[in-house]
Amino acid sequence: MRGPLDFDIEDEGERWQEVGRRLGRLGGWTGWLVALVIVGLWLASGVYTVGPSEVGLVKRFGKFVRQTGPGLHYRLPSPIESVVIVNQYGKQEVEIGVTPPGRFGRAPAEESLMLTGDFNIVYVEATIAYNVTRDPQAYAFEIEDPQLIVRQAAQAVIREQVALQEVDRLFASEERQLMGERIKQELQELLDRYGTGIQVLNVFLQEVKPPTPEVAAAFDDVNSAVQDKERMILEAQRYANEQIPRAEGQAQKILNEAEAYRQSRILEAQGAAARFTKVLESYYLGETVTAARLYIETMEEILPGMRKVILSTEGSGLVSLLDLERLFQERPMREGGEGR
Secondary structure (H helix, E strand, O other): OOOOOOOOHHHHHHHHHHHHHHHHHOOHHHHHHHHHHHHHHHHHOOEEEEOOOEEEEEEEOOEEEEEEOOEEEEOOOOOOEEEEEEEOOOOEEEEEOOOOOOOOOOOOHHHHEEEOOOOOEEEEEEEEEEEOOOOHHHHHHOOOOHHHHHHHHHHHHHHHHHHOOOHHHHOOHHHHHHHHHHHHHHHHHHHHHHOOOOEEEEEEEEEEEOOOHHHHHHHHHHHHHHHHHHHHHHHHHHHHHHHHHHHHHHHHHHHHHHHHHHHHHHHHHHHHHHHHHHHHHHHHHOHHHHHHHHHHHHHHHHOOOOOOOOOOOOOHHHHHHOOHHHHHHHHHHHHHOOOO
16 A cells, blocks of 8 residues: 555656756756755655654555654655654544534434334434554554544444443433443454554444434433432432431430430449348347337338337237327327427
8 A cells, every 4th residue: 555655666767867867968067066966855855753643654665664753753765765654642533423513404314323222213423532552554554544444333333332222221321421431342342353553532422312303302201200200219318318317316315315214223223222231231230229210110101190109019018008098199299399
């Protein structure tokens, strides 16, 4: 394949023969001076410059011999060597199904109409971005029309991916992003098999639309219902997120109150046990006195506000000698402070 700077060797030889015939008409030093100038210009024509994002591919008699990076370089003048400059890192784009600027209406149907997995027809608009960092030599010498190859390969891969999806999923932006990643991977594998030297940077599915306005309106209704469903799900989740922490807080509060009640009952029981232990120790020090005091306190507690006469169990015959009626009459006087 010939590059843009290749020359025909036979045409170039005829050109040099014509130059020699013209120089032969000149005589003496003038002819030699003109010849030196021409040779110098011919040698100087081998100087070339490669830009920062470019790479130079040098061919000798039509065969690739070396690659040069950015900067000022020299090659043997034509027709011995030639150079092809390739913009290696510059991003290039191919649009599929996108209406060009200045045109009205839809893109060509054969390019953008695709069939989904559930037998629906949709319009698909996509943009493929790429550069030539994978293999500049293959890009320059092995393919004739890179844009056409990328376009056809991308159409084949996109149609395959669309045919695997249901139409409802294609309308979801998240699914389009995932499908764009799958298309990028498969497209790169296909271009590598073709030996194009192209590196796919990104595949962006701009829009997926129904084929007619009537169908579009029906799909819009479906999308609105799906959005309402998602909105209600989000609202329910938000309500759950509000109520669950509140219920957890109330449960923790009840647990804390129960724990506090448990601790208070334990302390009360421990206090009662300590008091009983003290009483038991007093009882052991004086059993008779302690028993009498406990008996009197118990009687006061279970018979409040009543007149009581407590006698010892020993010497019960003394009861007949006591004038109980007189004792009960004298008790109010003692309580009022008039005497004993």
